[in-house]
Amino acid sequence: MRRVVLSLVVVGAALAPAPALAQEAGHVKVAKGAVQIERAGQKVPATVGAAVQAGDVVTTGADGSVGITFLDNSLLSAGPNSVLTIDRFAFDSTTHQGSFESSLKQGTLAVVSGKLAKQSPDAMKVKTPAAVLGVRGTEFLVRTGDATR
Amino acid sequence: MASRAALAALTLLLLVGCAKPLRDDLYVLMPDQEGKTGVLAVESGGQQAVLDRPYASARVAEPGRVQPGTVSEQEARQAFGAALGAQPARPTSFILYFLEARDELTPDSHQLLGRVVDEIARRPAPEIVVIGHTDRVGAVPYNDALSLRRAERVHDELLKVGIAADRIRVAGRGEREPLVPTADEVPEPRNRRVEINVR
Numbered sequence: 001m002r003r004v005v006l007s008l009v010v011v012g013a014a015l016a017p018a019p020a021l022a023q024e025a026g027h028v029k030v031a032k033g034a035v036q037i038e039r040a041g042q043k044v045p046a047t048v049g050a051a052v053q054a055g056d057v058v059t060t061g062a063d064g065s066v067g068i069t070f071l072d073n074s075l076l077s078a079g080p081n082s083v084l085t086i087d088r089f090a091f092d093s094t095t096h097q098g099s100f101e102s103s104l105k106q107g108t109l110a111v112v113s114g115k116l117a118k119q120s121p122d123a124m125k126v127k128t129p130a131a132v133l134g135v136r137g138t139e140f141l142v143r144t145g146d147a148t149r
Numbered sequence: 150m151a152s153r154a155a156l157a158a159l160t161l162l163l164l165v166g167c168a169k170p171l172r173d174d175l176y177v178l179m180p181d182q183e184g185k186t187g188v189l190a191v192e193s194g195g196q197q198a199v200l201d202r203p204y205a206s207a208r209v210a211e212p213g214r215v216q217p218g219t220v221s222e223q224e225a226r227q228a229f230g231a232a233l234g235a236q237p238a239r240p241t242s243f244i245l246y247f248l249e250a251r252d253e254l255t256p257d258s259h260q261l262l263g264r265v266v267d268e269i270a271r272r273p274a275p276e277i278v279v280i281g282h283t284d285r286v287g288a289v290p291y292n293d294a295l296s297l298r299r300a301e302r303v304h305d306e307l308l309k310v311g312i313a314a315d316r317i318r319v320a321g322r323g324e325r326e327p328l329v330p331t332a333d334e335v336p337e338p339r340n341r342r343v344e345i346n347v348r
Contacts, residue, residue: 067235069237079231138187
């Protein structure tokens with residue numbers, strides 16, 4: 001009897017959802033012009049509906065812009081010539097706890113914070129090469145760039 | 150004395166003039182849809198600017214050189230036009246109510262379902278989360294099952310009008326999250342509901 005129970009447990013584990021799904025942080029909702037997602041060294045075009053994961057680098061070309069909705073309802077949208085990295089995303093949909101860190105290396109970004117920033121004032125951070133932004137449940141704009149170039 | 154002040158001012162002007170900005174950074178706090186703002190703390194090289202009013206801004210010419218100020222709405226729209234233009238639709242949610250102890254929508258809620266479907270249809274790559282709830286009449290396991298049945302009922306209605314199954318997630322929360330807190334075994338129509346989150 002014990003052996004039967006054991007094998008049932010193993011079958012159950014095999015049917016469990018793939019862990020890759022847990023890394024999903026958000027989805028592309030808007031993509032205009034050239035937009036790419038760089039993941040583990042591979043570049044793929046960021047089409048509407050594409051999943052965005054922690055670790056992804058989202059880049060837009062001179063004519064590009066992109067809008068992403070995250071699992072906690074944060075909205076990030078970037079204008080042309082932008083380089084946006086999703087450094088970290090963890091969200092517990094029951095407790096609304098977790099953390100969301102992203103960095104804009106260059107370009108423009110519009111942010112509407114979501115449930116993470118609402119739950120905890122330190123949960124969301126946006127970095128640029130020159131500054132760190134602490135977010136207390138809010139909407140804001142970020143432009144960063146090297147002025148000497 | 151006056152000439153010394155003038156000299157100091159001139160020196161300052163020259164110094165500022167010489168220190169060409171190395172960066173083109175601009176941070177702007179925006180009002181939300183109700184005109185309110187949260188707070189944005191801009192920290193750079195040990196300096197900090199706290200933005201807490203609509204269109205409050207901070208410019209950073211190089212790390213540690215943080216200049217607070219204000220931009221006009223027009224300036225903000227101009228500098229960030231493309232990023233704002235690519236902003237996804239705001240997530241929204243609906244509540245549909247059910248008849249007591251059943252997975253049947255109230256007549257009013259049945260009508261609202263049409264609006265939910267329209268909202269989903271106008272969104273690119275929509276994601277829908279359907280969460281069923283009950284009031285506190287009945288045992289917890291019974292209500293867990295009933296809440297899930299309610300959510301699945303809405304799920305089926307959405308499939309019927311052509312919304313793809315892989316876009317919809319379904320959950321039942323039983324009597325755990327009442328909209329209106331009540332004692333156990335109290336009938337409460339406002340708690341017999343399904344929440345539909347669309348983003």
